[in-house]
Amino acid sequence: MATELTFDPIRLPPECQALRAEVRAFLAKEIEAGTFSPDPGGIDGTYSEEFSRKVGAKGWIGMTWPKKYGGREKSFLERFVVTEEFRIANAPVRLHFVADRQSGPVLIKYANERIKADVLPRICKGEVCFAIGMSEPGSGSDLFAARTKATKTKGGWLINGTKIWTSNAHIADYMIGLFRTSAPTKENRRHGLTQFLVDMRTPGITVNPVYQMTGQHDFNEVVFEDAFMPDDHVLGEIDGAWKQATSELAYERSGPERFLETFYVLVELVRALGDKPDTRSAEGLGRLVAQLHTLRRMSVSVNGMLQAGKEPVVEGSIVKDMGTVWEQKLPGRVRELAAFIEEEAGNRATLEEQLRFATTIAPKLTIQGGTTEVLRGIIARGLGLR
Ligand SMILES: Cc1cc2nc3c(=O)[nH]c(=O)nc-3n(C[C@H](O)[C@H](O)[C@H](O)COP(=O)(O)OP(=O)(O)OC[C@H]3O[C@@H](n4cnc5c(N)ncnc54)[C@H](O)[C@@H]3O)c2cc1C
Numbered sequence: 096m097a098t099e100l101t102f103d104p105i106r107l108p109p110e111c112q113a114l115r116a117e118v119r120a121f122l123a124k125e126i127e128a129g130t131f132s133p134d135p136g137g138i139d140g141t142y143s144e145e146f147s148r149k150v151g152a153k154g155w156i157g158m159t160w161p162k163k164y165g166g167r168e169k170s171f172l173e174r175f176v177v178t179e180e181f182r183i184a185n186a187p188v189r190l191h192f193v194a195d196r197q198s199g200p201v202l203i204k205y206a207n208e209r210i211k212a213d214v215l216p217r218i219c220k221g222e223v224c225f226a227i228g229m230s231e232p233g234s235g236s237d238l239f240a241a242r243t244k245a246t247k248t249k250g251g252w253l254i255n256g257t258k259i260w261t262s263n264a265h266i267a268d269y270m271i272g273l274f275r276t277s278a279p280t281k282e283n284r285r286h287g288l289t290q291f292l293v294d295m296r297t298p299g300i301t302v303n304p305v306y307q308m309t310g311q312h313d314f315n316e317v318v319f320e321d322a323f324m325p326d327d328h329v330l331g332e333i334d335g336a337w338k339q340a341t342s343e344l345a346y347e348r349s350g351p352e353r354f355l356e357t358f359y360v361l362v363e364l365v366r367a368l369g370d371k372p373d374t375r376s377a378e379g380l381g382r383l384v385a386q387l388h389t390l391r392r393m394s395v396s397v398n399g400m401l402q403a404g405k406e407p408v409v410e411g412s413i414v415k416d417m418g419t420v421w422e423q424k425l426p427g428r429v430r431e432l433a434a435f436i437e438e439e440a441g442n443r444a445t446l447e448e449q450l451r452f453a454t455t456i457a458p459k460l461t462i463q464g465g466t467t468e469v470l471r472g473i474i475a476r477g478l479g480l481r
Contacts, residue, residue, distance in 0.1 A: 100478065102392075102410055105399030111176045118180040121153060131187045135359050135452055142266060143187035144221075150181075150188070151221030156195045160203060164211055165219030171402040175395060179351040183358060193263060194218040197347050198225035198271050202292070205331035205339060210292060214269070228258040228272035228293065228317060229340070235260070236469045238273065239285045239337060243319060245274040251326050252276075252291070254299070254319040262463075264302045264315040267295050277334050285337035290330040297322045309455050347464050349397035349411035354390045354418030356460060357453040360429045361387070363446040367436050379432045383425070390418050409477030416470040423460045426453040 126133055130146050150156055155177045160166025178196075181188050199218050202211055217223045234240040243256025254274055264270065270293040277287040293300070299322035302315050331339045361383060368376050394414050400407040430450055436443060461467045475481040 100409065100413075101400075101407075102396040103400055103403070105172070105396050107172055107176065107395060108170075111172055114173055115176050115180060118155070118177055121149075122180060122184045122186060125149065125186075126184070131185075133185045135185045135449060141185075141187045142189040144190060146187050147190040147221035149221070150191065151219055154219075156191050156221055157199050157215065157219040160199060160215065160219070164203070165216035171398040172395065175351060175398045179355070182352050182355040185359065189263065190224045190266065191218065191221045192352075193227060194223060194225040194269075196350065197227070198269070201271055201290070201330060201339070205290065206292060207327050209327065214292075223268040224263055224266050226261050226263040226267035226270040226295070226317075228261055228264075228270040230258065230260045232257060232259050236466055238340065239279070239288065241273055241275055241288055243272070243274050245276050245289060245291065245324065247276075248323070251328070252324045254291075254293075254322040254324060256319055258317040258319075260305070260314045261302075261317045262314045264295070264317045265304060265312065269293060270295060270317070271330065273336055273340065287334050288336040288340075289333050290336045290339055291324050292328045292330055293322075293324060294328075297324070299323070307456070307459070309452065348415035348470075349394055349401070349407070351391065351394055353415050353464070354387070354394070354422050357422045357425045357457065358387075360426050360446070360449050360453050363442060363449050364429045364433055366442045367433060367446050373435070376432050376435070379428065383428060386421060390414065390421060394418070409474055412465070412470045412473045412477070415464060416467055416474065419460045419464075420467060423457045426450050426457055430454075 125131060125146065130149070131143055147156070154167045157164070157166040158169040158174050158177065159171055160168070162168055180186075195218065199215060202214060206214070214223065218225075228243075229238055229241070231241055231243055234242065243254065243258060245252040245254050252274075254272070256274070258264075258270075258272065261270070272291050272293045273288055274291060275287055276289040280286045295302075299320045301318045301320070303318065304312050305314050305316055306312055307314075330336075364380065368380065372380065393410070397407050397410050397414055400410065429446075433443075433446060433450075436446075465473075472481065
């Protein structure tokens, strides 16, 4: 029997509007001061220690977390506004973003008190960078095939194996790694994996770069050779990480960063078309904006549901699927709509440059954070159709 799908009709509350104005003013000031450039194409332009520390000082990292760990106990909807404004401005959030979005919440749920008190306040200050160590050669979509092994030793565990596509590993202080602590059972092939907090400075860890088509260095291969993890770095239940990893993914999949990564080409198109676009272009633009508006309402809804303590895993997967397919197609749609814009129009060259960059990064959008096909499988299962 099919299960009902729920998107609560949530609107951003008034306090979000005041916060949005504050975030916009902060970003404008930082751009003017030269802390970062809003240009989307810069190599490594997404990383800035100075910027992350300033954001931490504003209270915009870990803003939904308990005050005793450095958080501000704000709502997921306020966090939504900050994420949205940063994404639109192409702000350099790489250092703190993963920790803020998902690693911190995992630590809050599963780490011991000593680790929470040590690491969480430093995340909130914008001082530490996290990586996610899930994928391996031969184990991407099928996370439960992971083979990187944690073997029990005196006082801890020895890690051996290889993770791949690990975003940020080259700049990360910590990784939350998923390792095999025992074999799967006949009844449950997902059994036997455990999450660990990995200190990236541990001897026995080597990080090798993997470059994007754009030349950017975002992700890596991470090799573990007898890397020692102390017992208290185990997160949650030994052999039971499969119960933990899925709720982490609801945070990873539902935010505005999941449909705004190529948004800048839409802004450039509006500039290039000017205030009197022809009917065909106006109609095409209107269609794109209406689609974006719908995606945004859905994403706000999922964040409102997270705020209400629900686990909207299926709804989050729908936002990620529809959002990434939309942002992936956007450069192509913009190119079509821009076809008849005069060569000499003011920002034509900027539009072309941005389209080139957006087209090169577009293929990754429907792979990172779970592929389209896999998300559709999750959605079908969630709806009772599979
Ligand atoms: C930019 C980027 C950043 C990333 N960052 C990280 C990171 O920080 N940490 C991390 O752990 N990983 C990261 N990844 C890896 C990402 O999570 C995996 O690439 C993704 O899960 C797919 O796994 P795979 O590459 O092994 O492909 P595969 O799983 O081998 O998939 C290959 C193809 O088969 C399809 N397929 C697989 N299984 C099924 C199925 N059951 N039903 C239907 N079709 C299926 C897929 O949709 C895909 O088209 C990143 C990837 C990218 C592109």
